[in-house]
Amino acid sequence: MKLAYWMYAGPAHIGTLRIATSFKNVHAIMHAPLGDDYFNVMRSMLERERDFTPVTASVVDRNVLARGSQEKVVDNITRKDAEEKPDLIVLTPTCTSSILQEDLQNFVDRAQLEAKGDVMLADVNHYRVNELQAADRTLLQIVEYYINKARKQGNLPEGKTEKPSVNIIGISTLGFHNQHDCTELKRLMKDLGIEVNEVIPEGASVHNLKNLPRAWFNLVPYREVGLMAASYLEKEFGTPCVNITPMGVVETARCIRKIQQILNRQGADVDYEDFINEQTLYVSQAAWFSRSIDCQNLTGKKAVVFGDSTHAAAMTKILAREMGIHVVWAGTYCKYDAEWFKQEVSEYCEEVLISEDNGQIGDAIARVEPSAIFGTQMERHVGKRLDIPCGVIAAPVHIQNFPIGYKPFLGYEGTNQIADLVYNSFTLGMEDHLLEIFGGHDTKEVIHKGISADSDLGWNREATAELNKIPGFVRGKVKRNTEKFARDRGLNEITLEVMYAAKESVGA
Known part of the structure; x- marks a missing residue:
């Protein structure tokens, strides 16, 4: 049995709770044992919101196991409905x-008889x-x-809005920079008329879902959430x-041209080419930056990219196509979306990696020794060790990914944020070098373990002191080469003698 010590994507109920709590005045009840009810804590720690509807836990305990859950669950639903x-x-x-394999749909049907609001069971396979x-x-x-409910009640609106309009689908709580992206997308749509x-679902009322078919088109910025709803609306109502994903100069322009094509096909007469040129030249600094000497200094530098499908694919294209950076490998933990991801990034990187194993990702990073990593919070920890x-360009989320300042990743303002992120990720690594040159101090603690979970190499005091004398910008590489030398020879401790032998073996 392998210990699951890191998960890139959480369990199914977290996804359901994210959607339910994103809507206004929707209450989620979680049928779970004590210990599974950490969602409220996680959300209150991360999201910059003044108030939100907390999730209620209908706790499964020994009494429930003895008598069954039905009465308790039904009571909790009707109590929350009244309160x-x-x-x-x-x-x-x-x-x-x-x-427990309980018939929860039956619980919901019973509760619906007494509840004044609607009651629904989340229909997902949790395994x-x-x-x-x-x-x-x-x-x-x-x-x-709610579309079917409106149909039955005969109040489903007919026809499209008078002016071109859009549904933005997939903005949710605990999403990576979702709130800022949403603001940027709204601004972009306003600029396009x-x-x-x-x-x-973020901030929406379920009563307004019946209005979704009135939009001229749907925009789904993230592949992870929203495609199924958009596909349903396209099938039922023909909504394109x-x-x-409008991330980066090239893909933002491609997204806008696609919108132009869809609107003109429906009778509009729009031409966004002047807008694209204006934004690219004067609003987005990324196009200018890509031609600057600073960005040219990054040309050919090695990077690796890892994250969800949307952000990892977009970042790979930006690095390779817009900034001339050599992407050694790009990867995603969305195994179910592997084919799409491979198709998107294969021409922009040497290797594609599909994995949910953070140990494998860490080893892959250590193997190629890139100049910079673009990944999740887990890869940030790996980077610190190496x-x-x-x-950080994708979820899983961390408090750092909920900045108070405005930091979208999408649209033309997003291109500026990404350019800063890329440049700073590469250049800030020089700080250790400058500290060494100008007699500064380096308080970084040397890591005694390798990047793999099964590493058991230790460094004795003399070897540690010698390692600390090495300038910071090459220390990681010396450390990894020495440990590889020791492992190849079956040694489990690094001494001064081992360090010198490893140095001689590479002709240094």
Whole structure:
């Protein structure tokens, strides 16, 4: 059995809770044992919100196991319905409570008889899908529910809005820079003369979901959440979908041209070429920066990219195509989206890596020794251990990924943020070198373990002192070469003699 000490994507119920709590006045009830109810803590720590609807846990304990959960779950649903008066209550089990194999749909049907609001069971397979897949599925389920409800009541609006309009689908709580991206997308749509019909799920009311078919098109900025709902709307109402992530100068322009094509096909007469040129030349500093001497100094430098499908693919293209940086390998933990990812990035990098194993990712980084990493918070930790700078470009999220300042990754302002991130990720690694030159001090603690989880090499005091004398900008490489030398010879401790022997073996 392998210990799961890091997960890039959480369990399915986290995805369901992210969608439910993104809507206004929707209450989620989690059928779970004590210990699975950490969502409220996680959200209150990370999201910069003044208030939000907390999730209620219907705790599975020994009494529930003895008598069954039905009465307790039904009581919790009806109690919350009376107390909070939500528009919708979503019930979700967790992986642990799913083991009980209870008929939760029956619980929901019973509770619906007494509840004034709507009650729904999150219909996701908790054993087969992760957080992102469950979020996508839950959003589809809620959209379908309210479209069908409006149909039955005969109040589903007909026809499109008078002016071109868009639904922005997939903005959710705990998403990577989602709030800032949403602001930037709204600004972009306004500049293009396009009204925003609905943004879902973040900040939306379930009562407004019946208005979704009125939009001229749907924009899905992230592949992870929103594609299923957009596909449903396209199938049911013929609403075209734009799923090009406007990240980077080239892809933002491609996204806008796709929108232009869709609008003109529906009778509009728009030409966004002048707008694209104006934004590229004067609003986005990335195009200018790519021709500057600073960016040219980065040309050919090695980088690796890892993250979710959307951000990892977009970042790979930006580095290789717009900045001339050599992407040694690019990877994603979205194994279910592997084919799309390979198709998107294969021509921009030497190797494609699809994996959920953070140990494998860490070893792959150590193997190629890039000048910079662009990944998740896990890769940032790996970079610290290897003395390689890392720019965080994708979830999993950390408090650092919820800045108070405005930092979108999408649109033309996003191109500026990304250019800064790339440049700073490469150049800040020189600080150790400058400290050495100008007699500064280096307080970095030397790591005694290799990057792999099974590394058991230690450094004795003399070897550690010698390692600390080496300038910081090459120390990581010396350390890794020495440890490789020791492992190849079956040694489990690094001494001065081992260091000198390793140095001689490479002719240094």
